[in-house]
Amino acid sequence: MVRGNISDLTLRRLPKYLHFLLRLQKNNVEYTSASEISRHLEVHHTQVRKDLAFTGVRGVPKRGHRVNDLIEALQKFLNWDVTLYAILIGVGNFGSAILNYRGFESSGIQIVAALDNDPQKIGKDFNRIKVFSMEKLPGLMATLNPQIGIITTPKDVAQKTTDALTKNGIKGIWNFTPTALEVPDDIIVENVDIYPSLAVLVRKINEKITKDN
């Protein structure tokens, strides 16, 4: 399998292919093609072909690629066959939704603990993940040794939370707040910000309404 030299843009498209392939697998479809994937996911077929080349899976003439082979290769490529440990900080609406969500287990991470400073939440558990008080952060980091910190705190404490995580040896941050976090150079940050897509949606609909009237 070809490794390295993959751009972030390519990497970001792979989970989309994987989810589509898992759907085909569930429907007992045995073969698929770059053009079929292209049609369903609205990615140009030459792009799909280029992206799939990274998996090293070769197509069979007239039948295409074996769905199971592509799934296996993509899961390996995305490192979703290895599990990283994560702790989640901030058990509010989004935090508890993430704790209760069962889709991550097959996606490379396992959440091993949650933290919050609300006494009402401390000691409870969500989807068998226990909530600890914020003071336990250094101890949890030392014993569980998680690589990823998931930040679902209110936005005004997101930076302070990040500082505490980096001070205690976290390797990467998955940031669900709209705060732009400042971190040392060797810490990886990925942001899930829903506002950019809301901005595009709202603007396009307003343009459409103006045009239709």
Added chain:
Amino acid sequence: MVRGNISDLTLRRLPKYLHFLLRLQKNNVEYTSASEISRHLEVHHTQVRKDLAFTGVRGVPKRGHRVNDLIEALQKFLNWDVTLYAILIGVGNFGSAILNYRGFESSGIQIVAALDNDPQKIGKDFNRIKVFSMEKLPGLMATLNPQIGIITTPKDVAQKTTDALTKNGIKGIWNFTPTALEVPDDIIVENVDIYPSLAVLVRKINEKITKDN
């Protein structure tokens, strides 16, 4: 204010600027500059300058841009001063988190109803938004006339839900499932997919671990 001809990429950055400016406003900061914004948000300063040009707000020599003027202009530009109506389908973990979240009211949309087919949830309300049975969809669309459908259903019913929404006159879909939705050409879809950012995070951390060892 300059209108139109703004790329989606520029548009997607504007909420980030707006959130940063609102933070400055909260701390009673009166003026800011493209280079200050650039430093905090890790966007190149020539890019920030270009993006801010769309707002039409001019800087004052040696002081920069007035924070309040930029906020007002960006909110207008993003149409966050007008309110679109939305209905949400699927009151699961993420669905109820979105209903309970109070940050959207100043961001261009108001959720006016929620739908689910679980009898346990029907009739309840979240953050004063009532949950109706799925059968009420056509009636709710006709009376409330929402422009946006927010899809937080399980992924395997996301397409069916989308079909029902488009049949009943929705203008845009905000899709929180990893399903690639198929819609008629005149329907706007924006996807919030957390898996692409997870893919990048997991891969970079695994690369880092391999390198460190």
